[in-house]
Amino acid sequence: MKFTIQKDLLLESIQHVMKAISSRVTIPILTGIKIEATNEGIKLTGSDSDISIESFIPTEENGIIHVENIQPGSIVVQSKYFPDIIRKLPLKTVEINTTDEFKVNIISGGSEFHLNGQDPNEYPQLPTLYTENSFTLTNTVLKELIKQTVYAVSTVETRPILTGVNMTLKEERLNFVATDSHRLASRHLPINLADNQLNFNSVVIPGKSLVELNKIIDENDETTSISVTENQILFQTKNLYFLSRLLDGNYPETSRLIPDQSKTTILTKTKELLNAIDRASLLARENKNNVVKLETKSDNRLEISGHTPEVGQVIEEVNSESVEGEDLKISFSAKYMLDALKIIESDNVKIEFTGAMRPFIIKPENDEDILQLILPVRTF
Amino acid sequence: MRSWSNMIERQPIATKMLQQMLVRKRVSHAYLIQGDKGTGKEAIGYLLAKSLFCKQIDNSEPCNQCHDCQRIESGNHPDVHWIRPDGASIKKDQIAHLQKEFTYTGMESNQKVYLISHADLMTTNAANRLLKFLEEPSRKTTAILMTENNQAILDTIKSRCQILTLKPLSPKSVQQILENNAVSRENARLFSVVMPNLEQAMKLDQDEWFAQARSLMVQLISILQSNLDETLFFIQKQWMTHFSDRDKLNLSLDLLTYWFKDLIYLQLDQQESLVYQSYLTELEQATWHWSRQDIVEILVLILEAKKQLTQNVHPTLVMEKLVLQMQR
Numbered sequence: 001m002k003f004t005i006q007k008d009l010l011l012e013s014i015q016h017v018m019k020a021i022s023s024r025v026t027i028p029i030l031t032g033i034k035i036e037a038t039n040e041g042i043k044l045t046g047s048d049s050d051i052s053i054e055s056f057i058p059t060e061e062n063g064i065i066h067v068e069n070i071q072p073g074s075i076v077v078q079s080k081y082f083p084d085i086i087r088k089l090p091l092k093t094v095e096i097n098t099t100d101e102f103k104v105n106i107i108s109g110g111s112e113f114h115l116n117g118q119d120p121n122e123y124p125q126l127p128t129l130y131t132e133n134s135f136t137l138t139n140t141v142l143k144e145l146i147k148q149t150v151y152a153v154s155t156v157e158t159r160p161i162l163t164g165v166n167m168t169l170k171e172e173r174l175n176f177v178a179t180d181s182h183r184l185a186s187r188h189l190p191i192n193l194a195d196n197q198l199n200f201n202s203v204v205i206p207g208k209s210l211v212e213l214n215k216i217i218d219e220n221d222e223t224t225s226i227s228v229t230e231n232q233i234l235f236q237t238k239n240l241y242f243l244s245r246l247l248d249g250n251y252p253e254t255s256r257l258i259p260d261q262s263k264t265t266i267l268t269k270t271k272e273l274l275n276a277i278d279r280a281s282l283l284a285r286e287n288k289n290n291v292v293k294l295e296t297k298s299d300n301r302l303e304i305s306g307h308t309p310e311v312g313q314v315i316e317e318v319n320s321e322s323v324e325g326e327d328l329k330i331s332f333s334a335k336y337m338l339d340a341l342k343i344i345e346s347d348n349v350k351i352e353f354t355g356a357m358r359p360f361i362i363k364p365e366n367d368e369d370i371l372q373l374i375l376p377v378r379t380f
Numbered sequence: 381m382r383s384w385s386n387m388i389e390r391q392p393i394a395t396k397m398l399q400q401m402l403v404r405k406r407v408s409h410a411y412l413i414q415g416d417k418g419t420g421k422e423a424i425g426y427l428l429a430k431s432l433f434c435k436q437i438d439n440s441e442p443c444n445q446c447h448d449c450q451r452i453e454s455g456n457h458p459d460v461h462w463i464r465p466d467g468a469s470i471k472k473d474q475i476a477h478l479q480k481e482f483t484y485t486g487m488e489s490n491q492k493v494y495l496i497s498h499a500d501l502m503t504t505n506a507a508n509r510l511l512k513f514l515e516e517p518s519r520k521t522t523a524i525l526m527t528e529n530n531q532a533i534l535d536t537i538k539s540r541c542q543i544l545t546l547k548p549l550s551p552k553s554v555q556q557i558l559e560n561n562a563v564s565r566e567n568a569r570l571f572s573v574v575m576p577n578l579e580q581a582m583k584l585d586q587d588e589w590f591a592q593a594r595s596l597m598v599q600l601i602s603i604l605q606s607n608l609d610e611t612l613f614f615i616q617k618q619w620m621t622h623f624s625d626r627d628k629l630n631l632s633l634d635l636l637t638y639w640f641k642d643l644i645y646l647q648l649d650q651q652e653s654l655v656y657q658s659y660l661t662e663l664e665q666a667t668w669h670w671s672r673q674d675i676v677e678i679l680v681l682i683l684e685a686k687k688q689l690t691q692n693v694h695p696t697l698v699m700e701k702l703v704l705q706m707q708r
Contacts, residue, residue, distance in 0.1 A: 026477070029456040049458050049487055122451050124458040124487050157476075160483030206484070231485035245484045248518060 001037050001073025002097035005057065006066050007089055007108070010042075013055035014083045016240060017046030019216060020053040021079045029122045032076040035096070036120070042067055045126070046079065047243075051209050052126055053216070054241035069095075074120040077104050085113050126243055127229045134227035135174075135193060139217050139237070142224050145176050146214045148187045148343050148370060153207035154180035164204035166251040177254050178207070183336045184254060184373040185343075203228055204251050209244035216242060258373060259359065262352035264296065264328045267365065268320035270349040273302075274341040276316040280306035281334030283314045291377045292334045296327050306334070321348060330356045331379040337362075340372040382444050384427060390420055394544045398424070402431050402440035408542040410514055410523040412499070414530040415546025418580070421526040424546075425495045426452060428524060429460050432493055458487035461494040470502040475509040482513055482521065491520040499525040500532035507534050514540045554581070566658050570594075573655060574634045589622075596622055597635045598662060604706060605669045611703045620696055629695050633686050639663075640675050640682070647672055681705050 017033055025031060025048055034045040041058040059067045075098045086094065089108035097105050102117040137145070146165075154162035159181070166177045172193060177186040213235055217224060225236045228246075235242040280292045284306035295303045300323045307313040330353060341349065346364035353360045362372040388395040394413075401407055411428070413421045430442035430449045442449050451457040461481060463474050478494055486492055496502070502510065514523060514537060525541060527533055551572040558568035563585045571581035584590045596618060603611055623629040638655045645653045646667055656663060670678070685702045689695065 026461065027456050027458055029451075029454075030458075050484065121447055122454060122456040124456075125447070127488070157480065157483075160480070163483075231487070231490055245487060247483055248485045249483070 001035075001075055002069060002071040002095070003037050003042060004068045004093055004095045005042060007086060007092055007094050009057050009066055010094065011083070011086050013042075013044045013057055014086060016055040016216070017044045017053045018079060018083060019212065020046040020048055020051050022048040025049065027124075029076060029118060030124075031079055032118055032123075033079045033082060034074065034076050034120060034123045036074040037067075037070055038072050039070055042070075045123070047124065047126075049124070050206065050245055051212055052124075052243040054126070054243070056239045056241070058239070071097075073098060075102060075104055076118040076120050076123055077115055078117075081115065085115075127232050134225045134234075134236075135191060136223045136225045137189075138223050139220050141189070142235075143214055143217060143219055145187055145189065146210045149176045149178040149185045150207050150210045150214070151339050151343070152178040152180060152183055152185035152372075156180075161204060161247055161249040161251055163208075164206045164247040164251075165210055166202065166204050166254070168202045170201065177251075179252075179254060182333070182375050183340070184257065185340070186254070186371050186373075188369045188371075202251065203233060204247040204249070205233055205244060206247055213242050213244070216240065257359065258361065258371065259352075259354045262325065262354050262361070264323070264325040264353040266296070266302065266320055266324075266351045266353070267322045267348055268302065268318060268351075270341055270344050270347060270364075272318055273320075273349065274338065276304050276318050277334050277337050277341070280304045280314050280316050281338070282306070283308055283311050284334055289377060290334045291331050291379060292337070293329065293331045293379070295329045296323050325353075328353055328356065330360070331377045332360075332374055333377060336374045340374060344370070382427075383441055384431075385441065387420065387423065387427060390549070391415075391424070391546050394424065394546055397544065398428060398431075399440045402437075407432065407522060409517040409521060410525070410541040412525045412527065412530070412533065412538060412541035412543045413546065414527050414543065416548045417528060418549060419546040421528075421546065422497065424544075425462075425497075425524050425526060428522075429457075429493045429495065432491065432522060433457065433460070433489075459489060459492050461492070463494065463496045465498050465501045468501070470496065470498070470506050472503060472505040472509060475502070475506040479509060479513060482518060491522075493522045493524065495524040495526070497526050498528070499537075500527045500529040507537060511536055511540070558582070558585075566656075569657065570638070570655055573638060574631065593622060593628075593632060594635065597632065597639065598659060600636075600703075601639060601662065601666060604703065605666065608707055611707065612700060615699050615703055616696070619699060623695075626689055626695060629699070630686060630689055633682055633689070637679065637682050640670075640679050643667055643670065643675050644672065647675075678706055 014033065021031070021033070023031065027049065030047055030049060036043040036045070039059065041056055044055045046053050057066055059065070059070065085106060090111055091109040094106060094108040098117065099105065102119055104115040104117045106113040106115065149165050153165060157163065162180055168175045172191060174189040174191045175186060177184065179185070217237060222237060227234050227236070232243050232245055277292060281290055284290050284292050292304055292306045297303055300320050302318040302320050302323070304316040304318065305314060340362050344362070344364045346367060348365035350363045350365050351360060356376060357378065359373050359375045362374065364370055384395055384399050413424055415421055427442065429452050430444070431437060431440060433448040433452060434442040434446060435448065436443040436446055448457065452460050455462065461478060463470060463478065466474060482492065511534070523541070525537070530538070555568045555572035558571055558581055559565060561582060563571070563582070567585055571584060600614065600619065603614055619632070623632045642654050642656050642663055643666055645651070646663055654663070681702055685698050688698050
């Protein structure tokens, strides 16, 4: 293998793939970066076996030549030294070539490095994904989807399947659902599938992978194409491929949990409610599960109170837009409520209750696609 | 041991069973391979993992050429997880890592194999965690547990595994193999009794340390016969510095055991059974010093000392006590 490449481009790619590389892997080869040269360009791969990131540098882009003198081949180099070496090279271009027995030579101006590499055949083979099984989303929408659901995934490993976000495709709608069995976040998105045949209807993507993905993609109008194989999911932007393994198992049926009628409906300003609960939770924090109480009063007023016997108590009053239906006293976790309100961007929020012991639904006003559900806390 | 056909000479029954299972595609979800040191547990583990992943499998025989086989050999296969004791035991975290691994889909295929060496060294916590997914195996997962001490494995784990017992190696066959590998007859004989593991025995043969250990042992015997006042000094100065840890000291006691066993053989006039053939004159001299009664008593004392070593008695004290008792 041999090629000459622009240093800055190579460095940028290295920084992308380094995000996937962890020092705590059990498979020794995964401490390395795989470099693959073809006549089309250079591909770097990093992986910690849960997620894998591939970054592609095309030989030529818009008439500008990035890579020259390519002799195809591949090698695995140690990720501990390679990035620093490239960063500190003197010239703007760098020549990389390999010799027998997996030695890598890095030459730039007067400096010359000879690194020991590893056999590229030892590197895990990432699945080849077929583009006809994919659909596309714009980056902004994808980031939004992640932000609105991933916070609700479970962080404990007792039910591993709940540490992921369930992605389903049904009747031209894409659904993202996450729950930790105390709360649930879901987001629907109408999707135009044209005529391609997608070969999945339900997969569970690990929450950690989505958080990582969210960091990598920029917020812009470019598109990401998503495709699913038997055991991995691929998010593909222009020159970056992000692969994640899926969670194994069946995701619990969640649609039945969502009540379809309500006894009390509240419409109120999102910001005001958020701040009031935030303040009320200050004194509830001592309390193990951070519980605040909400009570409906006359004249569309809401009273939110937090109370810890050793510390004191707080009463907040919020003037809501409307309160319909039965009077209500309900307790819930302030943390869950705050998480839910934070992702609602509309000015007004609609909360539908079905009694003090039943889960309640939080939605933005006039938007049926975002739905959040919280289980109340039983207090006496 | 890169193919079943090699393995079959050493472990005919277990190999046959596994081969049949592979051919008939009736691979169980968990195996417990038990057998003494050097009986080829890990070799069977490697072979089984390769046979399960190799795509060019030829009638249960893995090809050893393809990516899958080579990466299993080098420990780089992403869907094969090999757990070895971290220090003195297998910790809960190691099993937790495995547990997490199994909630994910496979990296390359949906088949996964996990192997646990020295499964008896799992902490109770770790063993109980393991039980959880031994009980509910996910699809296409194979567990291979290996142990030298099957008594120390939880019954609940044993009952969920198919147990394969490996045949212990006979000293004769080991000696034969060693001699074929250019180890001197004398050494081959000694190794075959103290170290019935081919690879380790070969290494020991090249080892200066071991040659010295043997001559120290002969020195101790001669001091015990002539120069009683010096024994404790000798133990302090030379013996304990050479046999510096418990494992080495254990080996030294083994060497002593076989010396006294040789004395009995000599008294019974069974010269062909001798381990220390080249020290025949020293042996004959020693038979004048110790009666058969003495020898039996000394053998009991040595075994007692070995037991004390495992019970964390201070090594120097164990040796001093032993030589003092041997003088009586």
